[in-house]
Amino acid sequence: MHFSRRLGVLAIAFTLIAGYFIGAPRVALGDAPGVTSTQILLGGTHPFSGPAAAYGTISQGINAYFAYVNDNGGVNGRKIVYKDVDDGYNPAQTVQLVKQLAEQDQVFAFFNTLGTAPNVAIQPYLNQNKIPQLFISTGATQFGLEGTKYPYTLLFNPDYQSEAQIFGKDLIAHNKNAKVAIIYQNDDFGQDYVTGFQRAIAGKGPTVVKTASYEVTDADVGSQMQALKASGADTLLIAATPKFAVQSMVIKAKLGWNPVTYLTDVSAAQFLMQAATKAGGAGATNGIVTAEYVLDPTNAGMAGAPGMKLYRQILSKYGGKADPNNAFVLYGMAAAYTMVDALKHAGKNPTRDSLMNAALHLNEKNPFFIDGVTLSTSPTDRFPIRQEQLGKYMNGLFVPYGFVIDARK
């Protein structure tokens, strides 16, 4: 009696489970899935949990901008819906989520998937299935060089090597005999930077005399900075993420070391510079050179820019919990602008191929960029942003210094 009852329970459970899963939709992949007469469905992955979760706030900027566009007619009459899920920066998770978004949700394209490792992991699948992988959130140079192998993948961020090259060019112009020390994060970002910088100065005069790396799990970079100072370098390149960059600047001042310093724009937001000045004195930050492409919401000198006003307007209406002073939010909005630009150019009845075509023929003036920086792509140039404006930190603010440098030239 007990036995057949248990069998019955099992059978029912089996049927229920089976029914639930069978019912899950599954439609073949066509050339304009995700596009209906009223909406376009985009997919994305960002880390909302785990060690990289700070980058998850990018999504807030993206969603605010899409909401704004939707309220103003959408794209060719369609509203944009962005389904952005958490992959915890784990590529094993990213591949599963991307497959789910593509096959269950039937997204039209992927936008701003974040991270070098996650993007490398999903590249083969997306390209095999001809699904656009657009405006990815990483600066790894490799993504701009694989157009033949992976035609459906496109960067957004200026790649790390280009930015490092921009610094290199500036250094060559100012100090041909510079002895350079580099502190860098021990991952693809930092390593790309070192490669790019060395490439730019190779044979042109300056030399790299010492490099020191750190792990994201390190508490601080005191011993690295001391080792770099001891090398006798007169120039310092900081290829570090915010908290380590601030530490580098502060410790440099405390050691009484005053090299010409280049700082990656990832860590050049005003509130970080202020934190460094507070902890290390003016000597920590005065004279530091960075290269920027996107506006900085904490830089009072940029408050008057039309793009900044637009940004704050959009956030006040559509931003929700987003913190307007969070540079990631502004970055997200800038990227979203480019996505909408591409969608608009994809035509009244967009297909994945027409979207890719549009994305590879962009020539836009993005309101959220610094004046003079443009975004342009072509089938042979998959580095959308290769220009940055150098800025020098003087009396508490980054002031433009020199011209917009184009790493292409």
Next chain:
Amino acid sequence: MNLQTRRLVPVIAAVVLFSVLPFMLPSFLTFQFAFAGAYACAILGLTVLTGSNGQISLGQGAFMAAGGYTLAILAHSAGWPPELAIPIAGVVAFVLGGVVGLIALRLTGAYLALATFALAVSVSPLIKRFGWITGGAQGVTLPFSRDSRMLYAETWGIAALLLLVTWFILRGRIGRSLRAIRDNEIAAASFGINPVPYKTFAFALSAAYAGIAGALVATATAYVSPDTFGLQLSLTLIIGVVIGGLDSLWGAVIGGLVVEFLPLAAQSINVAATSLVYGIALILVMILMPGGIAGALRTLSRR
């Protein structure tokens, strides 16, 4: 119908269900189930090590990394197909597990947990340091792809095989000795059971399972990087074995399914929800339901 056959029924039902599933499910779900199978293998290792033998290892992710990278290097540099590389990954992890197991003999309880925690955290820097072998922070892309059904078949097929092997091992003298050592090592020793070979073997075997699991994850993702096998993973595996049920083979299967599907389900509520749910579930299960889900089912089925 006697007791033996009655206990077989759920097993047969499960085998039937799992065999039929990939033909009924859409490809992306089959893909996710494949990952669940890989995690089940790793959790099964903890069922042996922690459940049956009482050694707490928070470093299972490190052995998964060893297996995953072994497969990646063999596939990438020597062109080996994954099916051949998976056993090698298991062997490499087995050896590493044996070494760690020998060291672990001197550590008990919370100290072992602490040391293995530190091991799990050390994996990523080590992988990056030996970048010329491991591809460093860039990771290694694998030059093959397998479709979802094939992956499902491989992961659950191997899981079934490992379950069978474990069942054999645990029901015999080895199992009894492992459990005796868990319950009271000194008493067991005085009965003539030498803890050294048993405890080391348990470590090595659980590491081998983890290595195989890591190789399966690498195969399914077709890519490995230091981010794939972080501390998070080791903690997740412990969560899986506890919630699934510590000293239970069913627990490993349930654990694998929980660990794979719970985060996906929790995301729709709130992204931070996953951690909160996991943490609270862990505490509640240990206090109220130490046998995990499998234990609860077992108790229910006896009514």
Next chain:
Amino acid sequence: MISELAEQVVSGLATGAIIASMALALVLIYRSMNIINFAQGEMAMFSTFIAYTLIGRGIPIWIAFALTVLIAFGGGVAIERIVIRPIERASPLTLVIVSLGLLISINGLAGWIWGYQVHAFPSPFPQTTLRLGAVELSAQDLGVIVTCLGMLFVLWFFFGRTRLGLAMRAAAVYPTESRVLGIRVGWMLALGWGLAAVVGAISGVMIAPIVFLEPNMMQGLVVYAFAAAVLGGIDSPVGAVVGGLILGVALNLMGTYISFIGTDLRLPAAFLIIVLVLVIRPSGFFGKQSVTRV
């Protein structure tokens, strides 16, 4: 050369002091009930977020810190009474798992409430630099070292010279006998957790200006704190502090002068230290050698 060495040592001491404070909290809990509290770092982080919220509401810094310490104490006591009490006498496995559960929940809760954005945190110490001979020392570093030693002294005094402290020690080692003497053992254990939470809160507030406040800020340090506690002896507060300082200096020197290790293998080095100490001298350098009765 020498002044460079001296500077490395000094900055190592500063890092070490931070590690030492965390290790101190770990030791406190271990002494009171033989648990290694994996959630120690997260509790410290959570307390620091509370301080951050209070300061953000306009409360002056030192008052906010004082309030945070009180709240942390209450939180520690509450966690012990609610979560740990049911499993006080359970197996090591249960204790470890529950402690991990706390780690994960508290981290998740912080993420839920405050998000994962990185925040600058004001430092309680003035941002000036002092000079001792050829060596420059920042007031921040000095402040951290002094605070850590100060906490150690207060705890030493408390445990060694006050009745309450004595009662707590008795409750930890001889619970049954203590009950006979009228000591409320349960509340002594709760007090131990409360104190550990306070030490953690103070550590968090000292660390946050340097590593920036975010839910994952402690994860890099926790392993070093474990290593320090193990090195010094998991039941010795003095050992924890000495272990932390030595570890801080050793990691710095190793990273700079032994290029094989460099700066990227410091975590594996810490792991190695933990293993070596536990294998060779499990009680650490200052702990008591214990004998297990069968």
